[in-house]
Amino acid sequence: MGSIADLIPKDKIYFTIGEISRLAQIPAYTLRYWESELGSLRPVRLEGGHRRYNRKDLEMILRIKELRYQKHFTLTGVKKWLHPLRRATEESAKTDSDGAQSKDLLQESKKEIRELLKLVQD
Numbered sequence: 001m002g003s004i005a006d007l008i009p010k011d012k013i014y015f016t017i018g019e020i021s022r023l024a025q026i027p028a029y030t031l032r033y034w035e036s037e038l039g040s041l042r043p044v045r046l047e048g049g050h051r052r053y054n055r056k057d058l059e060m061i062l063r064i065k066e067l068r069y070q071k072h073f074t075l076t077g078v079k080k081w082l083h084p085l086r087r088a089t090e091e092s093a094k095t096d097s098d099g100a101q102s103k104d105l106l107q108e109s110k111k112e113i114r115e116l117l118k119l120v121q122d
Contacts, residue, residue: 014044014052014108024061034064037075040082044105052105 008023021028035041041060043051053061060082067073067081 008055008058012108013104014054015058017043017051017053020053020058020061023058024065026061026065031061034061034075038064038079038082040079046105046109052108054104 015023017028017031020026021031024031031041035043041057041064043053043057045051064078064082067078068075073081
């Protein structure tokens with residue numbers, strides 16, 4: 001069996017909490033808990049409050065999973081380990097081109113709407 005990277009669709013930019021839960025093999029309620037407790041995991045929120053995770057979020061989730069379940073870190077330990085990563089991630093987000101995340105989310109949303117329209121029209 002290949003790595004999780006082989007399971008991720010190449011053309012997909014954003015993922016729902018259900019997709020992330022399935023890929024990472026972690027219950028959605030655990031992902032929401034980690035999001036509230038760790039602070040480093042911040043998926044994009046749509047107007048309706050739905051979460052949209054990107055590939056970097058998935059990588060962070062897999063790293064947190066490894067730290068918690070394989071290396072037996074406490075959540076406090078994970079938080080300390082992630083602190084330097086959070087600062088680096090925030091800095092890279094500031095230097096990213098303005099609106100790049102929003103543009104990607106908009107493109108993904110348009111794609112989903114087109115797919116829904118096709119289903120309705122058939």
